[in-house]
Amino acid sequence: MQKQFFELDPQGDVLLTLRRPNVLKFFWRSPTSDKLADRPEAGNDAPGSVGPEHKPGPGEPMPGMDEPSAGEESEQVQFLLSSRHLRLASPVFDAMLFGGWKESTDLAERPRKIARLENPDTSNSGLQLCHEISATEWNTEALLLLMNIIHGHHRKLPRDVHLDIMTHFSVLVDYYKCHEITEVFAHLWIDRLKPSLTRSYQYMPMIFVSWVFSNAAVFEQMTELAIKESEGPLQTMSLPLPPIVINALEKKRMNLLHNILHILNETREGLVKGTKGCRFDCSSMLLGALIIGMEKHKIVPHQLLESCSDRSIKEIKLILLSLDTPIWHALQDGGYRPKQHSCTVKSMLEPALDRDWRKSKGLKLDDFRVQQRDEELPKV
Numbered sequence: 137m138q139k140q141f142f143e144l145d146p147q148g149d150v151l152l153t154l155r156r157p158n159v160l161k162f163f164w165r166s167p168t169s170d171k172l173a174d175r176p177e178a179g180n181d182a183p184g185s186v187g188p189e190h191k192p193g194p195g196e197p198m199p200g201m202d203e204p205s206a207g208e209e210s211e212q213v214q215f216l217l218s219s220r221h222l223r224l225a226s227p228v229f230d231a232m233l234f235g236g237w238k239e240s241t242d243l244a245e246r247p248r249k250i251a252r253l254e255n256p257d258t259s260n261s262g263l264q265l266c267h268e269i270s271a272t273e274w275n276t277e278a279l280l281l282l283m284n285i286i287h288g289h290h291r292k293l294p295r296d297v298h299l300d301i302m303t304h305f306s307v308l309v310d311y312y313k314c315h316e317i318t319e320v321f322a323h324l325w326i327d328r329l330k331p332s333l334t335r336s337y338q339y340m341p342m343i344f345v346s347w348v349f350s351n352a353a354v355f356e357q358m359t360e361l362a363i364k365e366s367e368g369p370l371q372t373m374s375l376p377l378p379p380i381v382i383n384a385l386e387k388k389r390m391n392l393l394h395n396i397l398h399i400l401n402e403t404r405e406g407l408v409k410g411t412k413g414c415r416f417d418c419s420s421m422l423l424g425a426l427i428i429g430m431e432k433h434k435i436v437p438h439q440l441l442e443s444c445s446d447r448s449i450k451e452i453k454l455i456l457l458s459l460d461t462p463i464w465h466a467l468q469d470g471g472y473r474p475k476q477h478s479c480t481v482k483s484m485l486e487p488a489l490d491r492d493w494r495k496s497k498g499l500k501l502d503d504f505r506v507q508q509r510d511e512e513l514p515k516v
């Protein structure tokens with residue numbers, strides 16, 4: 137059996153055993169690509185899921201969990217911890233260690249997913265342990281970060297944390313409810329991580345991270361990028377984000393697509409009726425160029441949503457603004473020599489597309505926090 141051991145408190149009275157470490161993984165695959173996102177740590181990725189919201193059926197394997205190989209099953213990581221630190225930092229650890237954690241409780245029905253008190257009376261004379269608890273499948277590096285923070289080993293913390301580890305760390309903080317003790321470090325890591333996020337598959341993990349740590353500015357920025365740059369429908373990557381957030385994101389994405397559809401329809405109609413384009417031959421040229429260009433790029437107005445199923449709105453906008461316009465010359469303003477006509481498909485579409493683009497913002501964290509609190513209030 138392979139074992140790793142971390143001593144967070146030499147006088148610790150809690151032995152936490154992490155079984156099948158690092159099995160939990162999240163979906164990092166681009167919806168349109170078979171290639172894994174450029175993440176060196178990415179392993180055999182399948183959609184992962186974690187947290188109290190997820191309830192697998194009886195006998196059903198945890199979605200996103202790779203079936204353990206014999207080697208993984210025997211792998212263990214142990215942490216020697218202090219119960220005082222754990223219970224102060226996390227109400228979940230407090231309940232596990234001192235709150236009468238019972239097999240009949242809701243959480244304990246998912247033993248593979250949760251850390252639970254297995255043998256409350258176990259006493260290891262060698263280590264003078266009072267409690268033995270276990271967890272499964274968490275990321276070891278993220279759990280060690282969390283334990284170093286909880287036990288005050290702040291000099292052992294890195295200055296930078298990779299998005300993948302930050303996501304796992306956020307899942308742990310969300311699960312063990314230890315936001316207060318971690319938030320100062322999390323905000324520092326988020327600030328340093330943010331400039332490196334330029335790929336659309338990175339936005340959803342960062343939305344989750346900013347949600348967990350209530351970072352309103354990053355949440356708004358990342359949700360805006362996800363709406364505009366995600367390829368096809370938005371996916372949670374199996375992160376435990378509340379459905380209200382995902383639904384709101386997808387609704388905003390649909391609204392922006394519908395606005396583009398409206399602009400295209402209005403433009404075509406204006407060109408047909410002659411209200412757009414500076415003269416008859418101009419309207420005719422632009423109408424032909426628009427129809428041919430949309431056909432070429434398979435942007436079909438009455439099926440725009442389907443034609444955007446694997447493309448981002450940003451890509452659609454860029455395609456529309458780069459549609460070819462034929463070069464043609466005409467006599468202008470009573471001149472004797474024909475001049476190249478300056479109207480283009482781009483100049484006709486750009487003002488309206490840019491206006492809608494600027495107006496479309498991300499989600500406001502406060503809107504959802506209030507809604508979530510209302511939903512959590514007991515109904516009297």
Ligand SMILES: [Zn+2]
Binds near residue numbers: 477
């Ligand atoms: Zn013109």
